[in-house]
Amino acid sequence: xxxxxSLVPALEVHDVTVAFDRKxxxxxxxxxxxxxxxxxxxxxNGAGKSTLIKAVMGLLPLSSGYVKLFDKPIDDVRxxxxxxxxxxxxxxxxxxxxxxxxxxxxxxxxxxxxxxRKADIDVAMDCLRKVGMESFVNRQISQLSGGQQQRxxxxxxxxxxxxxxxxxxxFAGVDAATEKAIINLLRSMTDQKKTVIVVHHDLQxxxxxxxxxxxxxxxxxxYGPTESVxxxxxxxxxxxxxxxxxxxxxxxxxxxxxxxxxxK
Amino acid sequence: MNDIxxxxxxxxxxxxxxxxGCFLILRKMAMVxxxxxxxxxxxxxLAFLFSGSRDSVTMLLGAGLIGILTTFLIEFFHKKxxxxxxxxxxxxxxxxxxxxxxxxxxxxxxxxxxQDCVLYGEIAYVPLDIIILDxxxxxxxxxxxxxxxxxxxxxxxxxxxxKELFLTxxxxxxxxxxxISTALWHYLLMSAVSATTVASFESVGAILxxxxxxxxxxxxxxxxxxxxxxxxxxxxxxIISSITGYYLAVWLDGSIAGAIATCAGxxxxxxxxxxxxxxxxxxxxxxxxxxxxxxx
Amino acid sequence: xxxxxxxFSFSDPNIRFVxxxxxxxxxxSAIVGSFTFLNKKSLVxxxxxxxxxxxxxLGFMLxxxxxxxxxxxxxxxxxxxxxxxxxxxTSKTRIKEDTAIGLILSVFFGIGILLLTVIQKSxxxxxxxxxxxxxxKAASLVGDDLYTFAAVAIALLIAVFLFFKEFTLLAFDKDYxxxxxxxxxxxxxxxxxxxxLAxxxxxxxxxxxxxxxxxxxxxxxxxxxxxxVRIMILLASVFGAISGLAGAYIxxxxxxxxxxxWIVIVISMIAxxxxxxxxxxxxxxxxxxxxxxxxxxxxxxxxxxxxxLGEENKNFFIQRYPDEIIRKRKFEKDNLLKxxxxxxxxxxxESSGNLWGLTEEGKTRGQRVVKIHRLWEMYLTTQLHIAPDxxxxxxxxxxxxxxxxxxxxxxxxxxxxxxxPHRSEIPYK
Numbered sequence: 001x002x003x004x005x006s007l008v009p010a011l012e013v014h015d016v017t018v019a020f021d022r023k024x025x026x027x028x029x030x031x032x033x034x035x036x037x038x039x040x041x042x043x044x045n046g047a048g049k050s051t052l053i054k055a056v057m058g059l060l061p062l063s064s065g066y067v068k069l070f071d072k073p074i075d076d077v078r079x080x081x082x083x084x085x086x087x088x089x090x091x092x093x094x095x096x097x098x099x100x101x102x103x104x105x106x107x108x109x110x111x112x113x114x115x116x117r118k119a120d121i122d123v124a125m126d127c128l129r130k131v132g133m134e135s136f137v138n139r140q141i142s143q144l145s146g147g148q149q150q151r152x153x154x155x156x157x158x159x160x161x162x163x164x165x166x167x168x169x170x171f172a173g174v175d176a177a178t179e180k181a182i183i184n185l186l187r188s189m190t191d192q193k194k195t196v197i198v199v200h201h202d203l204q205x206x207x208x209x210x211x212x213x214x215x216x217x218x219x220x221x222x223y224g225p226t227e228s229v230x231x232x233x234x235x236x237x238x239x240x241x242x243x244x245x246x247x248x249x250x251x252x253x254x255x256x257x258x259x260x261x262x263x264k
Numbered sequence: 265m266n267d268i269x270x271x272x273x274x275x276x277x278x279x280x281x282x283x284x285g286c287f288l289i290l291r292k293m294a295m296v297x298x299x300x301x302x303x304x305x306x307x308x309x310l311a312f313l314f315s316g317s318r319d320s321v322t323m324l325l326g327a328g329l330i331g332i333l334t335t336f337l338i339e340f341f342h343k344k345x346x347x348x349x350x351x352x353x354x355x356x357x358x359x360x361x362x363x364x365x366x367x368x369x370x371x372x373x374x375x376x377x378x379q380d381c382v383l384y385g386e387i388a389y390v391p392l393d394i395i396i397l398d399x400x401x402x403x404x405x406x407x408x409x410x411x412x413x414x415x416x417x418x419x420x421x422x423x424x425x426x427k428e429l430f431l432t433x434x435x436x437x438x439x440x441x442x443x444i445s446t447a448l449w450h451y452l453l454m455s456a457v458s459a460t461t462v463a464s465f466e467s468v469g470a471i472l473x474x475x476x477x478x479x480x481x482x483x484x485x486x487x488x489x490x491x492x493x494x495x496x497x498x499x500x501x502x503i504i505s506s507i508t509g510y511y512l513a514v515w516l517d518g519s520i521a522g523a524i525a526t527c528a529g530x531x532x533x534x535x536x537x538x539x540x541x542x543x544x545x546x547x548x549x550x551x552x553x554x555x556x557x558x559x560x
Numbered sequence: 561x562x563x564x565x566x567x568f569s570f571s572d573p574n575i576r577f578v579x580x581x582x583x584x585x586x587x588x589s590a591i592v593g594s595f596t597f598l599n600k601k602s603l604v605x606x607x608x609x610x611x612x613x614x615x616x617x618l619g620f621m622l623x624x625x626x627x628x629x630x631x632x633x634x635x636x637x638x639x640x641x642x643x644x645x646x647x648x649x650t651s652k653t654r655i656k657e658d659t660a661i662g663l664i665l666s667v668f669f670g671i672g673i674l675l676l677t678v679i680q681k682s683x684x685x686x687x688x689x690x691x692x693x694x695x696x697k698a699a700s701l702v703g704d705d706l707y708t709f710a711a712v713a714i715a716l717l718i719a720v721f722l723f724f725k726e727f728t729l730l731a732f733d734k735d736y737x738x739x740x741x742x743x744x745x746x747x748x749x750x751x752x753x754x755x756x757l758a759x760x761x762x763x764x765x766x767x768x769x770x771x772x773x774x775x776x777x778x779x780x781x782x783x784x785x786x787x788x789v790r791i792m793i794l795l796a797s798v799f800g801a802i803s804g805l806a807g808a809y810i811x812x813x814x815x816x817x818x819x820x821x822w823i824v825i826v827i828s829m830i831a832x833x834x835x836x837x838x839x840x841x842x843x844x845x846x847x848x849x850x851x852x853x854x855x856x857x858x859x860x861x862x863x864x865x866x867x868x869l870g871e872e873n874k875n876f877f878i879q880r881y882p883d884e885i886i887r888k889r890k891f892e893k894d895n896l897l898k899x900x901x902x903x904x905x906x907x908x909x910e911s912s913g914n915l916w917g918l919t920e921e922g923k924t925r926g927q928r929v930v931k932i933h934r935l936w937e938m939y940l941t942t943q944l945h946i947a948p949d950x951x952x953x954x955x956x957x958x959x960x961x962x963x964x965x966x967x968x969x970x971x972x973x974x975x976x977x978x979x980x981p982h983r984s985e986i987p988y989k
Contacts, residue, residue: 015950028946028954059440064953075443083441090435093654094290095491104431108442113424140489142654160442219944243943245973248966249958256853257963277758294662295603302769345835345843350602351780358773359828365695368588369817379695379818383847384673470769471610471673475666482655483665512674525670532663542653557563 006069010035010164011056012196016065018055020046023254024063025051027219027246033212035163036193038186038201040226044239047217049199050086053166057083062080069164079108082162084153092141097138098152102128105159117144120159129157132181136264154182164195173201185208218246245250266391269405271510273390276411277464279504280418280474284457285481286495289432294478295350296335297513299357300454301461301473303334305364305382308465313371324462331458334453358510361470377466384521385469407467414463418456422495429453430491455480472521476502479528483535484544502529563813565947575812581706582765582804582811584713586774586823587715590755591720594793595782598731601669603658603777604643607665608759609771611642613672616693626689628708639756642668658679669768696706696767696820697811707884709761713897717812719754720793727751728789765807766820773824781831784838803827828884857960858899863908863960865889866918867926871985876926879910879917927987928967932961935970942974943983 011033015107018026026048033039041049054060056067058074082105105127105220106120116124128134130150136144143154150170155167171179186196189212200206206226214228215221215238222234288297307330310322334356341352368377390407397403422429428449432439436446457477464473484497509524516523537544567575596605599647612635619634620626642664651661674696679687689697694785720727726747729737738744755775782795795814807823835841865888870876882896891899903909908922918926936955940946962970 006523015953016956027944028950030947030950052428052438058442058804059437067306078441078443085435085437089437093292095494096430096434096490097490099490101431103436104435104438107427107431107444111428112428132973151343156438166441176690177294219946221945234350244937245966246944248963248969252963252966256849258593270599289659291903292658294656298662298665333644337658341835345784346841347780347783347835348597348600350598350600351597354602354606354772354776355828355831358777358824359831360769362770362773362828365818365821366825374818380691383694384677441565442842471666472667474662476672478659478662482659485655485659486653507629507739516674516678517681519673522670522673522675522677525667526674529663529667529670532667536649536653559861 006065008035009033009068010037010070011070011197012068013052013056014065015069015164016055016058016067017063018032018051019063019253021254022049025218026055026216029065029216029220031211031214031220031223033197033223035194035195036190037211038190038209039195039197039212039214040206041197041214041216042200042203042206042223043216047238049216050168052214053083053168053197053199053217057081057166070079080163082157082165084157084162084165084167084170087149087153089168089170092144092149094141096141097137098128098133098139098141098144100157101152102155102159103139104158108160123161124155124159127155128183130158130183131155147174150174150182152179154185158185158189162194165189165197167196167198169199169201171202203235217245267510269391270387270520271507273405273407273411273467273511274387274506274520275423276408276415277468277473278480278506278524278528279462279499280411280415280460281464281473281476282480282484282498282502283418283495284453285420285461285477286484286498287429287433287453288477288490289481289485290459293499295353296338297457299338299353300331300334300457301470301477302357303360303364304330304458304461304465305361305470306330307364307368308462309371309377312377313367313374324347324459327462328458330360331461332455335454345358347465350430350496368446377393381466381469383469384519385465385467385472386468387520390467393422410463413465414460418460419520420457421452423537424453425449429466441531467522468521472525475525475528476505478530479525480505483528483532486532486535487542489541502528505531524544564809567809568813569751571593575808578808578811579805581709582808582819582823583760583801584710584804584829585765586800586804586807587777587797588716588800589758589771589774590778590796591659591793592758594717594779594782594796595720595727595731595751596730596755597776597779597893598789600699602772603661605645605755605759605775606772607642607661607668608639609763609768609775610665610672611668612636612639612756612763613693613762613768614638614668614675615733616690617675620679620687620690621675626687632708632712635760635763636753638668638758639759639780640752643752643756655895657895672768692767693763694767694769695818695820695829696763696765696823697772698805716754719750722751723747723750762839765804767818768824770824774803775829776868777824777827778803781827781834784841786836786949799827802830822893858895859903859908860960861889861924862896862899862903863918863926864924864929864933865891866909866916867923867930870918870923870926871930872989877917879915880914882913882916885916902910930958931987932962932967932970934984934986935974935977936962937969937982938974938977939970939981951981 009032013029013031017027028190036041041052043049051060055062067074069081078175092176092194097256103116103120104123106123108168110116118148119238125134133151133155135146141152154170171180189196207230210226212224213226215234217238222229288294291362304327307327307506308323312324315322337356341347341356344351363380365382368379390405393406395403395406395409431444432446433450463471480498480502483501484494487497488494505514505528507523509527512519512527513520513523535543540546561960570746592603596602609626615634615636615638616631623630633937646660646664649655650657677691710821726742730747731745732742735876757773762774766774778796778799781799782792786792801825803826807819810817817958839845862885865885867876869880869888870878875962882893885891885896886893900909908919908925909916910919933955937951940951940954941948977986
């Protein structure tokens with residue numbers, strides 16, 4: 001029985017197209033990821049990496065296709081997913097302490113009216129220890145360094161005790177020590193059969209960090225186990241030659257105000 | 265006794281606005297708050313016309329709806345007509361406010377409001393409108409009860425949903441990802457702002473509401489790094505502004521609302537310079553310390 | 561009606577004054593405001609408008625009269641101070657711009673109200689009329705005031721004319737302006753001074769609270785009609801002038817009415833009409849375009865179905881019953897007949913009784929749709945490596961959209977393939 005459950009794919013993306021202002025920024029993405037893998041999403045700027053994880057989490061509307069997590073629609077498994085947004089996406093001048101932020105990870109489970117209890121604080125403290133931030137519990141977030149901000153976000157994600165984690169560039173602007181600490185942590189998470197999906201920039205570390213890799217450039221170039229997919233040919237396909245025709249058609253769709261898909 | 269009544273009313277308005285203002289400025293929506301406080305005017309006038317009185321629940325509801333309509337219109341012009349946000353705010357609230365003022369002039373006989381009162385209220389008249397019980401006891405001005413109720417409602421709202429308001433303000437994307445609707449809390453908060461604006465309107469007018477929404481919260485933001493304390497400090501600085509403002513107005517024989525706004529501004533100015541955490545003087549000293557450190 | 565005639569005959573010199581005055585005020589505000597709009601600084605205009613009130617009061621207190629030089633001078637000074645403060649607070653503290661604007665706006669206005677009420681109670685007889693600054697009163701523009709304001713308005717127009725190129729560039733791309741060595745700071749200084757001046761005279765017409773509207777709203781409305789800056793500013797000034805004229809008229813016929821709100825209502829109505837009905841950018845026009853597109857898609861889908869049926873029989877001109885078309889592709893029957901009739905009128909299909917078939921033109925158009933559909937499927941599978949069973953829906957949209965240039969590029973890129981991924985023939989000529 002246990003085995004059967006873990007056979008369910010962590011993530012299934014079926015024929016997904018995502019458009020901004022009608023212009024498709026991701027075309028017909030199809031992929032399936034098994035559980036318990038550390039997955040990297042790579043591709044050039046504007047390839048739609050962040051868009052893909054946002055669409056998967058239901059933060060952006062899909063123009064076509066569907067997404068399933070653990071074989072269920074996203075809204076049925078919200079409590080099992082976790083998200084680490086880009087560090088710059090929030091205002092770090094916000095009047096809050098590190099603990100306040102990490103406790104947010106418990107909000108999804110708490111529900112309306114309930115305040116974080118002792119048990120939640122224990123979980124939060126535990127997560128802070130895991131990322132090496134235990135001595136900063138009451139530090140104001142405006143006084144954190146970039147690496148510490150990232151660790152705080154990571155602790156918040158851990159506090160969710162989710163099964164699948166989406167992380168948008170967790171290594172951006174962090175020092176080498178933090179990067180190493182983070183990757184070790186992610187490893188230990190996948191060892192516990194958690195699935196971790198990371199938007200990543202640095203190609204050199206890809207083979208070393210990730211079990212699976214998703215190569216993206218407005219369309220899916222390739223995905224699969226790193227050793228078989230992370231090839232020169234696929235890299236050229238991802239970073240080389242722009243598909244000008246695709247861009248032109250996308251612009252045309254926006255200019256003409258074309259519907260995304262024909263109404264059936 | 266009268267001055268106590270006025271100060272209490274002003275303090276209630278200031279506290280309520282201060283609490284909500286913290287969320288407004290942290291959400292970078294200070295100007296939307298400004299827009300709402302102007303735009304509720306036609307709602308107030310219409311509710312006046314239909315219900316014939318100024319303290320009915322209809323008025324709160326009607327104007328509250330207009331407040332939401334304002335938020336909606338701003339978004340509509342921005343998203344559907346693709347007008348840039350700042351212009352969309354500017355066009356929406358000026359238009360609604362203009363409609364409100366014209367309505368007042370058109371129904372001058374039927375609506376007990378005048379244009380000046382719209383801008384700076386008539387808090388001086390608060391003690392004139394008192395509630396007298398059947399047995400003849402005077403239990404104080406009505407405005408205090410109205411504002412007191414609103415204050416309690418807002419306080420309960422913020423305490424009960426602190427978690428949600430905090431999260432959707434700090435990190436909307438994360439909130440949505442874990443299934444907490446940012447849109448819902450956005451509209452609830454805007455309704456709270458509308459209700460407060462409406463309730464405070466006749467005592468302090470459109471502009472002072474804005475001053476009390478923004479200035480105390482901004483003052484608190486320069487003092488503390490803790491949201492809960494920020495709200496407390498905002499409330500306190502609102503009360504201080506109310507008290508000093510009242511006496512300033514008495515001394516100069518001018519508008520109380522204007523004087524309270526002035527004092528809120530002065531308080532902000534003082535904090536800007538002398539705040540122990542984010543004040544300019546402190547920053548200067550800090551910078552000096554840092555630059556002298558290597559020589560130690 | 562009589563008053564309308566009387567007003568527009570402009571025979572009364574007072575009316576002439578008021579009309580010229582308010583039109584100049586609103587039009588020049590609209591022109592200067594266009595640049596605040598383009599700079600996305602609309603709300604800064606609002607802040608300045610509120611912040612001039614204490615200046616006007618101080619000017620009055622110092623001079624003891626409503627001497628326009630003092631009033632304008634005072635307004636100019638506090639207007640400027642407010643801007644400097646907004647900038648200072650935003651750059652020196654962690655307070656964000658919107659909060660700084662709201663803060664300065666409301667506090668300065670509060671100070672203004674305090675001073676105004678103090679003046680009103682001081683018993684100085686000259687003060688009557690100062691409160692017109694709150695809601696505006698075009699009719700109060702008479703004699704000497706008017707000359708001052710007309711002079712300021714004309715100075716504004718000349719300044720905008722002289723610096724037009726620089727202002728436009730700054731609004732469009734500040735970094736570039738800096739890169740090519742323009743004195744950006746100084747130009748911004750000039751523009752800001754112009755805004756302050758426009759506000760100072762504009763509040764005569766609409767008052768402090770609604771001043772933002774005559775700065776921004778005409779520009780926002782004009783933006784919907786054109787993509788060219790010159791035309792936009794010209795239109796904005798015309799819209800502004802119309803609202804000014806309306807304001808003067810209202811001031812004349814209903815003196816107890818506040819002029820400002822009426823001017824704002826007129827200009828807002830112009831703006832709403834623009835938002836909804838402007839060609840191309842307007843909401844209605846966009847909806848209409850959607851409708852046309854939907855119609856084209858419907859038309860072409862039927863032609864495509866007839867063409868595909870023709871492929872099966874190797875004869876494209878066989879006439880068929882509607883039911884047969886529906887078997888090929890699902891259409892609502894009523895709708896199908898309606899579209900068939902429309903296509904017949906356009907010469908794409910012919911009919912005899914209830915039998916319908918393609919004409920030569922219909923065949924060509926249907927063929928093109930089928931060709932693009934299959935080419936696009938080919939493109940998606942070969943170039944984008946998308947699974948063949950996922951390409952159909954996408955191609956169903958693209959087939960109606962592709963321009964002839966993109967079509968040619970697609971053919972060239974794929975090197976004129978013979979078959980699509982589902983092994984259907986791709987029809988060329």
